[in-house]
Structure formats: C-alpha cells, structure tokens
Amino acid sequence: MPSAAIDDYLKAIYHHTEWQTAPITPSQLAGVLGLAPSTVTEMVQKLAAQDLVSHRPYGPVTLTDAGRLRAASIIRRHRLIETWLVREFGYAWDEVHDEAEVLEHSISDRLLEGISERLGHPRFDPHGDAIPDAAGEVERVPFVLLGEARIGHAGRVLRVSDRDPELLRALEEAGIDVGHTLTVTGRDAVAIDDSPTVTLPQGAAEAVWLTA
Template identity: 55%
Template structure:
C-alpha cells in the first residue's frame, strides 16, 4: 500500500493474523467483532473496505482471510508490536503483563526507520517477552515448534517456550507461581472425572507438582525434541 492505512485498518489486519498464527482455522466476522470489542455491523463494513483495498478475501457468511498484501501489512504491525514489547521489558523495566496495551498505543505512532533502529538496538531479537516470534523486516517469521500444554500426554517432557499475553491477570498469576519462559516441565497425569492436568515443574529436589487450570493449559505452549501431534508454526515469507 502506497498511502498509510488508518490505525483501525492496521488493528483489523493484525487481529486477523494473530487468530491464525497458532492454529489453522480462519477467523469469522463474529469472532473478529468479539476480539476487537465492536459491533458485528462495524466489522461487516470494515471487512468490505479491506476487501476493496485488496487486503482480505471474504465471501458472504464465510471466514476472513488475508491476501498476500494484507499479510505483509499485518506482519509489519506484528513486528512493531513485539519489538516495542521487548523494548519496554528489557530497557524500561516494564513487567510482561504491562506491555501489551502500551505497545498497542505506540505501534501506530513510530516510523519504519524507528522500528529498524529499535531492532538493531535490541540485538535483533527473534522472540518477544511472551515467546511470540518477531517477524524480520523482510517478513520472515522464525519457525517455532511448540504444542499447547493441554494437548500433551502424560510422560511428555519439554520447556515452556510461549505464554499467551491475552490476559494480563493470568500472566501475573503465572509469574507468582514462577512459571515462565524456559521453565522445564513434565506432564504427570490428568486427574479423573474431568479433573485438571497435573504437571511437574523443574527437576530433582526442587521439582514441584502443579494443577493446570483450563485457561493455563490454553495459554502455555511447550517445546520438546520428542515428536507429538501438536501445532507447528511454519515460517512465513513475504516480499515488498
């Protein structure tokens, strides 16, 4: 796109991308409305505009998918957002539960030059404070092999490599339980009659068992060298 898109348009594209980043099912207009906290009628109008701009593909009553150009713009915004989150945590001392809203505000205001300088200043990080991959300036997304915790079987061993930042309260709770990126765990068992998943955190005498609530199991992603039929995030390349 030659002209700068509106902040609202950029937010829509970023939200569509984020919905499918860790799973394959495309987003519907009603799901998009729920994620953005707007009326279905507002989403319908914006989706029509995005389609006219060549940024999404959409048919009546169908899902919304990014076009190649829409994907490029979305990755640009994701890159901005995650670099800003990284900067706020590593350079300004923000907690990982505080940065999402700040980055949402800043990502629309900074220039492309600022983003490139920020990337260099930070040492070109590959992941943000929550473990999400940071796209490069060329649109390449680092490949992550990770599986959602609630999908793992007893006996599975791995390391926490990503924690969703959708819920700041959950991030604060996990921090209080010393559950963070890089934490080693083993899936012990699932308690009967629909009970929680039990995991063991750490190794040796310092190991401790932890009951995983549903929301925690949905938010935590684990990397392991062992093969498991979970989700793999493939790399993405776009060209200008």
C-alpha cells in the first residue's frame, strides 16, 4: 500500500479524537476521506493486519500504539510545515493546509528537524493544534467547543479548525484568532477581549475551541 494512503487514514483517525472522545466509525471515516464505505472497510482490514489499527466488524476504529505513533509523526510534519510557511513565508492561516498536505510526504527528516529548530521547537501550529514532539507526545489543557460553552463563559481561543478556508477568513475579519479571549454573550455572539460583541460567522460555533 502507498505510504501516503496509509498516513491519510491514520491522520483521519487521530484527528477524530483530538478534540472529543468518541472513536470514529468506518462510515464516518469514509465520509472524512470521501471514499466508498467498501473501500474504507478493505483498507481498515489491511491496517489491522499491520497492527496499526484495532477494529471489530461493525465496531469503531482505533489506533494501536504503533498506529498512534505513526499518525503523530506525520501530523508533526504537517503542523511544523504549516507553522514554517506562516512564519517564514508570510502565508495566511487559511492558505497553508493544502501546501502542507503535499510537503509532508516529500521533505526529509533532517530538513524537518532543521525547520523545528529554526522555529524554536513550537508546540502549536497557526490554528492552535498541538504539534507532537519526536516521541509523539502533545501538550493539552482542558477545553470546550464554543458551541457547547454556556452564556457568560470566558475562555482563551485554543484552536480553530482549518478545514474551511472561507470560515478562517471570516473569523479573521471578525477578529477571532488563537490566543484571544472570547466571552459568550449569546447563541451566536461573543465579546472579543475588551471589544464590543460581534456576531459569529456561520459555522464558527463548531470550529472554535476555548479553554474550559
């Protein structure tokens, strides 16, 4: 199996439980990857044979220790590259994901570690996602999804999903970025730091995570 294909599956499984605890099902995995369920089922069986995932028929898919380490390694590459592109080349945070998807499979380990050293071994990427260290470990703090935070909750923006570039641009225009403090003032409204209340862009409540 092509290494890139294996990495894409492992990344998708890893991502699913980064910001919530329910394991991913084969049908959810198929939706994330845009593939037919039968294709995903066949691939999951191959990954299980390589001891990269654990799966029972009709059950969820979880990473084994070996699978988690490999997933963390490719995610480390992706997020270091995103950080590098933003800091060194002036990319906007809505422009880096697709570039990193290509570069993560092509740069050498030596270059990757050189990038990490030049950047000061960052712990988080431009979207607030934790960058695993060389051992696959990450730093986490208690969090809450913006859409699940109660009115009156105030928290620092930990992470913004990078799946929708248009939403990232809308959040930037609204002044919502990693590190800012948001106070939930209504179902679709927040106050940013000490600024007046702003209306959330559509989809923001499911794409922003705050400190709990």
